[in-house]
Amino acid sequence: MKIILKIEKIITLKGISASVGIALGPIFIIENEKPLEVIKQKCSSVEVEIDKLTSSLSATQAKVLGLKSAMANTLSSEELELYDAYLEILKDPELKANTIDYIKEEKCNVDFALQQITSVYIYDLEALDDPYLRARAEDIRMLNRMLVNSIQGRLEPEIVLTSPSILVAESLSTNQLAAINTKQILGVVTAKGGKTDHIAILLKSMGIPALVGMGKAISTLKKESYLIIDCNQGMLLVNPIQEIVLQYELLKEKQFLDFERQIKFSQSKATTLSGKELSVCANVGAIEDMQKAFQFGADGVGLFRTEMCFLESKNFPTEESHFQKYTSILKEFPKALHTIRLLDFGSDKPLVYLKNKIEENPALGSRALRLGFEYYKELLKPQLRALLRLSQQFNLQLLCPMIADIKDLLEIKEKINLEFYQLINEGFEIRKIPSIGIMVEIPNIILQPQAVAKKADFFSFGTNDLAQFLMAADRTNDRVAHYLPRAKESLLFLIENFTKVAHEEGKKVSVCGELASDEECLSTFIRIGIDSLSMPPNLIPSIKEAIRNSP
Amino acid sequence: MIEKQIVIKDSVGFHARTASLFAKKAARFESDVAIVFNGKKVNGKSTLSLMTLGVKSQDEIAITVSGKDESLAMESLVTLIENNFKD
Numbered sequence: 001m002k003i004i005l006k007i008e009k010i011i012t013l014k015g016i017s018a019s020v021g022i023a024l025g026p027i028f029i030i031e032n033e034k035p036l037e038v039i040k041q042k043c044s045s046v047e048v049e050i051d052k053l054t055s056s057l058s059a060t061q062a063k064v065l066g067l068k069s070a071m072a073n074t075l076s077s078e079e080l081e082l083y084d085a086y087l088e089i090l091k092d093p094e095l096k097a098n099t100i101d102y103i104k105e106e107k108c109n110v111d112f113a114l115q116q117i118t119s120v121y122i123y124d125l126e127a128l129d130d131p132y133l134r135a136r137a138e139d140i141r142m143l144n145r146m147l148v149n150s151i152q153g154r155l156e157p158e159i160v161l162t163s164p165s166i167l168v169a170e171s172l173s174t175n176q177l178a179a180i181n182t183k184q185i186l187g188v189v190t191a192k193g194g195k196t197d198h199i200a201i202l203l204k205s206m207g208i209p210a211l212v213g214m215g216k217a218i219s220t221l222k223k224e225s226y227l228i229i230d231c232n233q234g235m236l237l238v239n240p241i242q243e244i245v246l247q248y249e250l251l252k253e254k255q256f257l258d259f260e261r262q263i264k265f266s267q268s269k270a271t272t273l274s275g276k277e278l279s280v281c282a283n284v285g286a287i288e289d290m291q292k293a294f295q296f297g298a299d300g301v302g303l304f305r306t307e308m309c310f311l312e313s314k315n316f317p318t319e320e321s322h323f324q325k326y327t328s329i330l331k332e333f334p335k336a337l338h339t340i341r342l343l344d345f346g347s348d349k350p351l352v353y354l355k356n357k358i359e360e361n362p363a364l365g366s367r368a369l370r371l372g373f374e375y376y377k378e379l380l381k382p383q384l385r386a387l388l389r390l391s392q393q394f395n396l397q398l399l400c401p402m403i404a405d406i407k408d409l410l411e412i413k414e415k416i417n418l419e420f421y422q423l424i425n426e427g428f429e430i431r432k433i434p435s436i437g438i439m440v441e442i443p444n445i446i447l448q449p450q451a452v453a454k455k456a457d458f459f460s461f462g463t464n465d466l467a468q469f470l471m472a473a474d475r476t477n478d479r480v481a482h483y484l485p486r487a488k489e490s491l492l493f494l495i496e497n498f499t500k501v502a503h504e505e506g507k508k509v510s511v512c513g514e515l516a517s518d519e520e521c522l523s524t525f526i527r528i529g530i531d532s533l534s535m536p537p538n539l540i541p542s543i544k545e546a547i548r549n550s551p
Numbered sequence: 552m553i554e555k556q557i558v559i560k561d562s563v564g565f566h567a568r569t570a571s572l573f574a575k576k577a578a579r580f581e582s583d584v585a586i587v588f589n590g591k592k593v594n595g596k597s598t599l600s601l602m603t604l605g606v607k608s609q610d611e612i613a614i615t616v617s618g619k620d621e622s623l624a625m626e627s628l629v630t631l632i633e634n635n636f637k638d
Contacts, residue, residue, distance in 0.1 A: 081568050082567060082568060084568070084571060085567035085568045085570070085571035085598070086567075087571075088570075088571030088572075088574055088575055088598045089567070089571065089598045089599055091578075092574070092597050092598050092599050092600075093578070093594070093596055093597060094594055094596075094597035094599060094600055095597070095599055121599045121602075121603055124603035125602060125603055128603075128605040129605070130563075130564070130605060130607055132563050132566060133563075133564070133565075133566055133602065133605055133607075136566060136567050136602055139567060140599070314563070314566075315562040315563055316562060353562070353563065
């Protein structure tokens with residue numbers, strides 16, 4: 001008897017890999033929030049409407065309290081105070097009194113009255129010239145939405161995952177992610193977003209396979225679909241045939257077993273078969289990364305990103321907030337040598353407290369130390385002071401991003417020197433200024449290695465930015481991003497050339513961009529004697545294994 | 552009725568957090584509390600009204616308190632601002 005397999009149509013969709021690994025499972029579609037529908041109606045009883053107002057205010061307060069306790073372990077105490085502010089707004093005597101007056105005057109429904117009253121506050125807030133206060137209008141909108149939903153008896157879309165699934169959404173916020181039981185998330189697929197979004201970085205560090213920037217294609221996905229996320233190829237498979245599912249299950253199993261084996265050997269240093277040693281360090285941007293760096297056997301931290309201190313703050317971060325934030329992360333791996341990269345963001349990351357001008361070309365604009373010099377007292381100084389103080393307790397070295405020439409390097413060295421002596425005068429005990437290195441990412445700095453090799457203490461290649469500057473292709477622009485991998489040969493040529501000179505001066509060179517974890521480049525790195533490679537912690541075990549198997 | 556001028560030292564001004572802390576404290580007293588800023592007078596017990604004033608860091612506001620417990624209320628509110636909204 002002939003068996004006819006029912007072959008469903010397989011669809012493969014391209015996306016951007018924002019994480020690693022393979023995920024297989026049923027789809028779970030997260031619906032977008034629907035717009036509110038509030039229509040003015042005559043009410044039969046003013047009292048009934050006022051009762052509805054009172055009960056919706058207390059129901060929403062209870063909800064906010066619930067959100068606050070749900071976030072208690074994720075947010076800092078300062079960030080949690082925002083929920084207290086929401087509670088106070090819900091208790092605002094004027095909000096209630098004005099809404100009641102409106103109901104009485106217009107004999108209308110409470111949701112309409114409330115919407116009218118809150119819109120006045122929203123209007124006033126949006127008219128302010130302070131961007132931070134202006135942004136609070138969003139908070140009032142959110143509270144209004146919660147109140148109206150409560151009055152209308154509409155349930156807010158709550159994301160409840162009862163079985164392990166692959167989430168599909170237009171976009172996913174970190175708040176939404178925090179509200180979901182992450183154990184049930186097999187993978188994430190979003191229409192919007194890029195590799196460097198906060199959510200993408202979070203998913204990668206949690207080891208959740210994710211594809212972002214899928215575009216309109218995800219609207220074709222149906223409720224009962226079965227999906228495979230393949231981050232190795234940046235591909236989503238929809239309703240694959242059984243054969244393909246089996247292949248992927250085997251691949252996933254193999255990757256899991258490989259990883260288990262690699263972790264076992266990862267705690268010791270990696271030496272090639274011919275006896276060359278190469279440090280494999282971790283790129284760290286949050287406390288979870290540091291825990292993984294330790295767990296996965298990093299030989300140190302080759303890139304400690306400090307952006308979280310700036311991007312998560314509602315005000316200019318103070319010296320104390322830098323100090324505490326870094327301490328909380330550094331103490332997860334206290335004995336390691338930590339390479340701390342100074343302030344490195346630009347106008348592509350709008351900050352509520354910084355009236356940063358919109359730039360047409362943020363990658364080439366006032367970013368990183370350029371921004372730090374521009375707002376020295378507010379941005380860079382507190383960070384430098386906090387790091388100098390921490391250098392007494394931890395083994396730190398400072399990595400300077402976006403150094404275009406010797407003048408930039410001298411400027412930052414002078415600033416660090418100044419803050420060092422200022423702290424000494426204030427009575428702080430700091431033995432010496434930490435080593436100061438350059439993030440090699442602006443082509444100008446590599447063209448004459450002799451000039452810089454003497455002046456900095458160490459060098460680290462940021463291959464992602466260097467590639468975008470070499471190819472004149474914006475790495476956040478999907479339409480030209482395919483140029484970046486094509487810079488590989490040039491990058492290796494430049495790294496080799498530069499390393500030769502740096503080594504003559506007795507300076508160490510590391511690579512911390514995407515290229516560092518590219519196994520195809522490993523033999524070149526070993527040949528030219530790169531001192532260390534730095535990468536996301538979960539890639540360390542496999543790279544260490546590859547080094548051990550290299551000649 | 553008593554009145555006092557004071558400078559807001561918080562690094563942002565009257566935003567959600569500081570406005571709510573002020574309103575919360577003001578609501579503990581019998582007396583009426585009002586804030587005058589930029590020619591606009593609002594109820595000091597209303598977080599929303601305080602936020603919409605647009606008071607920024609280093610701006611000077613006037614607090615007026617009138618009622619039975621006005622001097623204690625004024626003292627508490629001024630202390631709250633002077634301690635930069637830390638209770």
